Amino acid sequence: MHLDLTPAQLDIKTRAAQFAAEHVRPVAAQRDNTDLFPSDELKQLADMGFMGVNVSSQFGGLEAGVVAYSTAITEVGAADASVGVTMSVNNMVCEVLEQFGTEHQKKTFIPRITQGEYGGGSFCLSEPGSGSDAAGMLTRADFQDDHWIIHGTKSWITTGAHAGVFLVWAKAFHPDHEDGPITAFVVDPATPGISVGKAEEKMGQHGSNTVTLNFDHVKVPADSVLGHIGKGFRIAMMALDGGRIGVASLAVGIAREAIQQAATIINTTPALSQDATVVSKIGELYQELQAAQQMVFHAATLKEKKVARFTREASMAKVFATETASTITEELVALLGPMGVLKDTSLERLVRDARVTRIYEGTSEIQRVVIARDLLKELA
Ligand SMILES: Cc1cc2nc3c(=O)[nH]c(=O)nc-3n(C[C@H](O)[C@H](O)[C@H](O)COP(=O)(O)OP(=O)(O)OC[C@H]3O[C@@H](n4cnc5c(N)ncnc54)[C@H](O)[C@@H]3O)c2cc1C
Known part of the structure; x- marks a missing residue:
């Protein structure tokens, strides 16, 4: 297929390439040696709108579409894959929140990422015993009175130590859903009961943050469900x-x-x-x-x-x-x-x-x- 970038897409690609050349590539080797998380670069990229390239401007995005998003990730990722992957996950989290979140969830959490208040957002699906087989997850959420109690462990979570929002997948047990269907939850990382493990030392992408998150009977509001109970697997x-x-x-x-x-x-x-x-x-x-x-x-x-x-x-x-x-x-x-x-x-x-x-x-x-x-x- 032949694809001519539109002037708007070309503008995104050019701006991403220029930023990458000036601010990302020159420190990529140093970041690889030190495992330093790229907080400053991510903040600057957020200021340029690059944490929500395909997200509505109402929530701080660029509304520039998927092709533009792809070119921006390629340019930044070429300069440093650690920055590229963090930006990619952040965009994914913002898009999912925009597509399935309530107005309250969108207004509260998307700007935390698109405005660079936090290093990003995390997509918490994998567990120590379930990665490819996501349906085998053990994390559960039990509905009690007017809230949920989330309990379990998520592993290999990108940006987990720097996130302003966690999207957490769990089997949700509710009086109307006693079989515990997989459900996604929007969780504030500051909620008591959440602990962040040490950053994994990986063979590559040293500047990206990868951690285990432990949820020890974490109490979250009843309206923390993303989409609907039981729709979590489809959303993921x-x-x-x-x-x-x-x-x-x-x-x-x-x-x-x-x-x-x-x-x-x-x-x-x-x-x-x-x-x-x-x-x-x-x-x-x-x-x-x-x-x-x-x-x-x-x-x-x-x-x-x-x-x-x-x-x-x-x-x-x-x-x-x-x-x-x-x-x-x-x-x-x-x-x-x-x-x-x-x-x-x-x-x-x-x-x-x-x-x-x-x-x-x-x-x-x-x-x-x-x-x-x-x-x-x-x-x-
Ligand atoms: C740097 C890094 C960042 C990550 N970030 C995140 C994140 O932000 N959020 C998150 O939720 N997860 C994250 N992950 C986890 C990642 O998605 C899982 O590691 C991956 O899905 C594999 O799952 P697993 O580790 O359980 O391996 P397994 O599923 O146990 O797989 C082990 C091996 O068996 C193979 N295999 C498994 N099932 C089959 C099958 N049916 N047919 C053929 N081969 C099979 C796999 O291909 C693999 O080679 C991250 C992982 C890494 C390394």
Whole structure:
């Protein structure tokens, strides 16, 4: 598919690229070494509207659509995947709140993210014993009198230590729903009973914050349900369809950055630039990058047009772009030999950052299952 960005989309992409070049890329290596959370950068990006690119201006968003959002994530993610993934999750949380939240939930919590009051919002689905199999969650919410009591543990939660809102999935036990259907809750992180574990030390994306959250009989108001009791699983899957476009856009950014880094080395090293094998490999990898970019834009366009389901396309874009980012970064290290593993270039960081994208918001194996199930239903 051919996609010409509109002037408005181009403006978002350009502003994201300029900000990334001036404020994000120059400190990416340092952040990788120190694991420092990018609070300042996220605040500045929020001030530019980039925490709600596809969110209504009423709540501090840009209303610029999904394609514009994708380009912004690619630009920021190319400069530093840690900032890119945090921005991606924040946008996802804002969109879910806008789509399913009550007026009170939207007005209270979306601006906390879009105005940069907090580092972001967290999507609390995974648990120590359930990730791919989200339905196997153990966290429960019991309705008592006029409130809910949430009890359980959520693991691997992005931005958990810096969030202004938690979207928490739990099995909700209510007199009208005794089977405990999966339900999403909007929870203020300052609520008593919530504790935040230590930041995980990951192989990549060191500047993104990943923590365990413990909910010890946390009392939240009756109106904390997001959407309706029992609709939580559907809300999570719809959110992840959009989230996967964000992760795929990030992966495109990482892969593009790696090719740019390699090109700089090759162009200044005659032995490499005159080596036909090296040059041919760059052509091959660039072709893969373009294919990934097309799949991401295709999924983003479908979501933006709201005329079609895009579950399959979002999963295909996610698995293809993230696997491609890994292939490209690793093959470039192989191609450049010792120069590829030096910290002077960011290639070795990009290899590590790319690998992480293949896990969250559904592993590659799970994306293939999602794609196949959707396809088999169509072909039945
Ligand atoms: C850096 C990072 C940030 C994260 N951020 C968040 C977050 O903000 N919120 C959140 O809720 N979660 C988050 N996660 C969790 C992430 O979504 C899960 O780790 C992921 O979904 C995999 O779940 P799991 O860890 O339980 O692994 P498992 O589901 O146990 O999977 C282990 C392996 O088995 C494979 N597998 C599992 N089931 C199948 C199957 N049916 N067919 C084929 N293969 C299968 C998987 O692909 C994987 O390779 C994050 C994870 C990481 C690493």
